Amino acid sequence: MKIRSAQVALLPMFAIVATVYVGSILWTIGISLTPSRSLPIYEFVGLEQYVALFRSSRWTTSLVNMLVFGAGYIGGCLALGYLMAIFIDQKVRAENALRTIFLYPHAMSFIVTGLVWQWIMSPTEGIQDFVRGLGLTGFTFDWIVRPDMAMYAVIIAGIWHGAGFVMALLLAGLRGVDTEIWKAARIDAVPAWRMYLHVVTPILVPVFVTCAVLLSTHAIKSYDIVVAMTKGGPGIATEVPAKFVMDYLFERSSVGRAAAAATVMLMMVMAVAAPVLYARAAAAKG
Amino acid sequence: MSISERRPWKTVSPARIGTYAFLLVCALFFAMPLFIMLMTSFKTMEEIRSGSIFSLPSAPDLGAWVKAWSAACTGVACDGISVGFWNSVRILIPSVILSVLLGAVNGYALAHWNFRWAGIAFGLLMTGAFIPHQVYVYPLVQLFAWSGTFGTLAAIIAVHVIFGMPVMTLIFRNYFVSIPEEIFKAARMDGAGFWWVFFAIMLPMSTPIMIVAVIWQVTGIWNDFVLGLIFAGRENLPMTVQLNNIVNSQFGEREYNVDMAATILTALVPLVLYFISGRWFVRGIAAGAVKG
Structure with a gap:
């Protein structure tokens, strides 16, 4: 039968799914239950690596940082992206130019994003230096070198990178909203802001969910932007889980601990993705 | 108002x-x-x-540009970011061609040739797309080390094909599903086989989605940092990794003009692609966003 050709054609996919998307994940989970250091040792030690992991202040700091970054980055991108989409949708001039400017950061890598913002926020070279040069010698904008504020500096860079993406998706959503709704609103003299708040936003909820899920996977994966911008510092102020795994794998030769950390990351992603995948599967069936 | x-x-x-x-x-x-x-x-x-x-x-x-391109230092070597540029090109071209073609074949097979296991494998692939690379890294390093390809061009290309597969498969599958079943059935009635239908009917119809897929992969692979850092090996480090080395491991006074020129050069390929492709880029974002 010809179905055989289709099966042959899908062999690479089957092989990759089996070895990478199933095999490696199980392997990583397996190693997280062993005392492996620089080389894998296949000896079962239960959850010891996880216990040690959560005793490490660097890991707990990384987790908290990821949550702070995720909240700020996702919230910031959604809020700014939605506002930009709404304002662009007011039949403004130069719409194409504005959209191009808002979205171009998304074409650049997180490495480039991190390096650029590192310079802009550098107290001795960037905005602080510029404003002081204007005569406001007391002006301070040194978030990037302050342990309590450095994570917010990374959030700003993240929003710069991602808000245009949200804007693009939401603008498409806004354009898809039935124009009859707006005509009805005009007849009833409902103010525009109430329309957006009570009518349009609820319609766009699926688009918001899509954006939030995609951004949250970025937030959990975030590594490049931190490496480029702060290298995890000052101190461990901007350490994140993805960097923790990389450092413990390749610098500290602690494969078991790294695998435990990666497994925790995996569980966090599933916690975010599972409801969405489930809802989608349910919708597809029903 | x-x-x-x-x-x-x-x-x-x-x-x-x-x-x-x-x-x-x-x-x-x-x-x-x-x-x-x-x-x-x-x-x-x-x-x-x-x-x-x-x-x-x-x-x-233009001094900073010349220096960034041909003489900026990454650790001990001072050959400029051009080394990374050519490495990225060598990684990019085969990775994009292979991942797009594989995605097209997968998408076509999944869309029109339903059979057992295919749906399950596709579901697993889609789930895998959400999972951070950190979860796969160590086993993959081991597999490449065993096969003797760790730290080679082949390894980094394979890794890009592997991690590009979920989105590529998804967008091609969604595209091919939207092609009327009748076209496909008519071709099969005439006795056309799997590959014949693919090359003679499906591929010629898929130019728009090809463009979207290529833009998506070129941007993603060019901008990759972590995979190149781990799998490419010293000789093939991509431009993003070299840029970070130039900027973040400098000794002595930092040459901001050289750093910024190197940064723009690194961002240039995706930026140019973005500015010339315009709405196609946005289409790509929307197509890839379906996975959310």
Whole structure:
């Protein structure tokens, strides 16, 4: 039968799914239950690596940082992206130019994003230096070198990178909203802001969910932007889980601990993705 | 709003002014970093030390660009970012071709040739797309080490094909599903086999989605940092990794003009692609976003 050709054609996919998307994940989970250091040792030690992991202040700091970054980055991108989409949708001039400017950061890598913002926020070279040069010698904008504020500096860079993406998706959503709704609103003299708040936003909820899920996977994966911008510092102020795994794998030769950390990351992603995948599967069936 | 409706050409309403003011502030926020990068890259170090980041270069100087391209140092080697550029090109071309073709074959097979296991494998692949690379890294390093390919061009290309597969498969599958079943059935009635239908009917119809897929992969692979860092090996480090090495491991005084020129050079390929592809880029974002 010809179905055989289709099966042959899908062999690479089957092989990759089996070895990478199933095999490696199980392997990583397996190693997280062993005392492996620089080389894998296949000896079962239960959850010891996880216990040690959560005793490490660097890991707990990384987790908290990821949550702070995720909240700020996702919230910031959604809020700014939605506002930009709404304002662009007011039949403004130069719409194409504005959209191009808002979205171009998304074409650049997180490495480039991190390096650029590192310079802009550098107290001795960037905005602080510029404003002081204007005569406001007391002006301070040194978030990037302050342990309590450095994570917010990374959030700003993240929003710069991602808000245009949200804007693009939401603008498409806004354009898809039935124009009859707006005509009805005009007849009833409902103010525009109430329309957006009570009518349009609820319609766009699926688009918001899509954006939030995609951004949250970025937030959990975030590594490049931190490496480029702060290298995890000052101190461990901007350490994140993805960097923790990389450092413990390749610098500290602690494969078991790294695998435990990666497994925790995996569980966090599933916690975010599972409801969405489930809802989608349910919708597809029903 | 009501005022501007009555006299649209005479009065500019406060709401209108507010709209433009907000958009202008946003535009400045988004454009500022690129502006600073460009301005700084055309200055001499002398001028950078004495002036501010927002000032225009008094006499545009290409020295920093030349140095960034051909003489900037990454650790001990001082061959410039051009080494990374060519490495990225060597990684990019085979990775994009292979991943797009594989995605097209997968998408076509899944869309029109339903059989057991295919759905399950596709579901697992899609789930895998959400999972951070850190979960796969160690086992993959081991597998490549066993096969003797760790740290080679082949390894990094394979890794890009592997991690590009979920989105590539998804967007091609969604595209091929939308092609009317009748076309496919008619071809099969005439005795056309799997590959014949693919090459003679499906591929010629898939130019738009090909463009979307290529843009998606070129941007993603060019901008990759972590996979190149781990799998490419010393000899093949991509441009992003080299850029980070140049900027973040410098000794002595930092040459901001060279750093910024190197940064722009690294961002250039996806930026040019973005500016010339316009709406296709947005289409790609929307197509890839379906996975969310």
